[in-house]
Amino acid sequence: xxTGFRLRQIRTVASVDFRRTLGGRRTLALVLFCSxxxxxxxxxxxMIPEAARMDLGRTAHELAQIFSLFHLRFIVFFGCAFLFxxxxxxxxxxxxxxLGLLLPIRRRDLIVGKYFGALAVSLAVFVPATVALxxxxxxxxxxxxxxxxxxxxxxxxxxxxxxxITALAAIGYGALFLLAGLFFKNPMVPAVLYLGFEVLVPFLxxxxxxxxxxxxxxxxxxxxxxxxxxxxxxxxxxxWLAVILIxxxxxxxxxxxxxxxxxxxxxxx
Amino acid sequence: xxxxEHIVLEGVSKFYGEVLGVNNVDxxxxxxxxxxxxxxxxxxxTLMNLVTxxxxxxxxxxxxxxxxxxxPEDLFRKVGFCTQWDSFPPGATGQxxxxxxxxxxxxxxxxxxxxxxxxxxxxxxxAARGRRIDAYSKGMKQRVKLANALxxxxxxxxxxxxxxxxxxxxRSEIIEILKELSGLGxxxxxxxxxxxxxxxxxxxxxxxxxGRVVAEGTIRDVRQExxxxxxxxxxxxxxxxxxxxxxxxxxxxxxxKILDQGGGVVVSxxxxxxxxxxxxxxxxxxxxAVETVLPADEDVRAVYDxxxxxxxxxx
Numbered sequence: 001x002x003t004g005f006r007l008r009q010i011r012t013v014a015s016v017d018f019r020r021t022l023g024g025r026r027t028l029a030l031v032l033f034c035s036x037x038x039x040x041x042x043x044x045x046x047m048i049p050e051a052a053r054m055d056l057g058r059t060a061h062e063l064a065q066i067f068s069l070f071h072l073r074f075i076v077f078f079g080c081a082f083l084f085x086x087x088x089x090x091x092x093x094x095x096x097x098x099l100g101l102l103l104p105i106r107r108r109d110l111i112v113g114k115y116f117g118a119l120a121v122s123l124a125v126f127v128p129a130t131v132a133l134x135x136x137x138x139x140x141x142x143x144x145x146x147x148x149x150x151x152x153x154x155x156x157x158x159x160x161x162x163x164x165i166t167a168l169a170a171i172g173y174g175a176l177f178l179l180a181g182l183f184f185k186n187p188m189v190p191a192v193l194y195l196g197f198e199v200l201v202p203f204l205x206x207x208x209x210x211x212x213x214x215x216x217x218x219x220x221x222x223x224x225x226x227x228x229x230x231x232x233x234x235x236x237x238x239x240w241l242a243v244i245l246i247x248x249x250x251x252x253x254x255x256x257x258x259x260x261x262x263x264x265x266x267x268x269x
Numbered sequence: 270x271x272x273x274e275h276i277v278l279e280g281v282s283k284f285y286g287e288v289l290g291v292n293n294v295d296x297x298x299x300x301x302x303x304x305x306x307x308x309x310x311x312x313x314x315t316l317m318n319l320v321t322x323x324x325x326x327x328x329x330x331x332x333x334x335x336x337x338x339x340x341p342e343d344l345f346r347k348v349g350f351c352t353q354w355d356s357f358p359p360g361a362t363g364q365x366x367x368x369x370x371x372x373x374x375x376x377x378x379x380x381x382x383x384x385x386x387x388x389x390x391x392x393x394x395x396a397a398r399g400r401r402i403d404a405y406s407k408g409m410k411q412r413v414k415l416a417n418a419l420x421x422x423x424x425x426x427x428x429x430x431x432x433x434x435x436x437x438x439x440r441s442e443i444i445e446i447l448k449e450l451s452g453l454g455x456x457x458x459x460x461x462x463x464x465x466x467x468x469x470x471x472x473x474x475x476x477x478x479x480g481r482v483v484a485e486g487t488i489r490d491v492r493q494e495x496x497x498x499x500x501x502x503x504x505x506x507x508x509x510x511x512x513x514x515x516x517x518x519x520x521x522x523x524x525x526k527i528l529d530q531g532g533g534v535v536v537s538x539x540x541x542x543x544x545x546x547x548x549x550x551x552x553x554x555x556x557x558a559v560e561t562v563l564p565a566d567e568d569v570r571a572v573y574d575x576x577x578x579x580x581x582x583x584x
Contacts, residue, residue: 009373012372024360095356096357098352099417103373104342104374105341105373106342107341109342265324265325266323
């Protein structure tokens, strides 16, 4: 079987999964879930005194905090858990996985296709949510100043950085949750454990920190927030290394998932 | 035997922990229609899932036309499997389900659309192809599963209880499709608990019980191997009482039962050959008008009852 044909099959699996997931009712719930930080940003416009809102430095700092603590570690984290767990374990639960396993495709290619399908959905949902969060957060500074900031090189650079970090988070978390779906009947348990691991990362030995997606992502933040006890020490890492590590962790997780899928047996009981 | 022309299982066992799925199964299934029969829990679905690689054997070797089930990329070019599960992707229509399947086989979208349409027409779902499968009846779901299994024109078609949920007309239509495919030289393996329908369609049968294959071959071959059961022979004639009386004069005859309407008699004998050789003289001497002479227990139901028991409990 030639590589071109295999790539076409992977693309077909991804596009079918993308279409089925994005058209599903649960995706609407995910979109609403993603709007929580945006609602918080809107609330901030109303609640915070105008003098405080007009402070651009403070806005940038708070945005980094809400992005890092709430949007990334809660919304994107659990959003990815939902999407990537659904792509494999969800099919076991709804008794449809056999339809994929009865297709003339290598199982590891099927897994790669499912990964990219879920990744495409996550990007379609999280990237607009990130853009909306950044824009709405800055709206506190007034429409004119927001417009000026957003079109400035720094403002645009920050927006691109947040979008890039969101995409990398989906790549990294997504791969880990897909892998969890192949090993655990209830992957939300390891998901929560992993969240706990990310919280504890600052207290763990350095070799273990390599497996923390949040740590690598934090190294890429355009503004370093002060996160108190939930901080992960990532700023010591060069950005390019953080990107390579996340892509590396993602690739290893998808490869392991493919290996696991080779021996996977259908059991709907 | 050429393994590239058969479905072959050698010493295949499947255990789920302590629970037996199938035990030490040796089988080779050639082209034509093979009926897989047995009571619930006999191991029929397990066997089909093993052959298609959905589960893996604990022991033994399986190949389908020379291909290992561990290579789905090769296997499912030649195999279609209509499973026991009635679940479909939420929101999928019959047309979209088949189109997606066919595109995975490498067909362009346009060709896939045409082939999907044709397959749905074959199973009688042309009018409903654009409707969501969630809204299909049980019988329609059976049909769309069958269409999904055969849309890529597989050499081997494996069907787990394909007649379940179908009305009599639907059954007859599906049976015709299966007969046509087997007539074209395809391998069609069908599991069913509807024995008289298996009887109608099968060239050979595989009978399972308790995870083991208890018999395989043509119905006649299997029946002839059951030597501890007298052969039942039905004779429809104008003087069944005379036939019964003459039959009881033969040492090998162990019983004779006049049919309720009196138009025939079923003779039970331990030596069918001997009875058939003596029957012409009875006909001449008694001046009988004979309508038919048929083996009365050369069918799946009878063989099933002899080997497994009428309630599915092994003898």
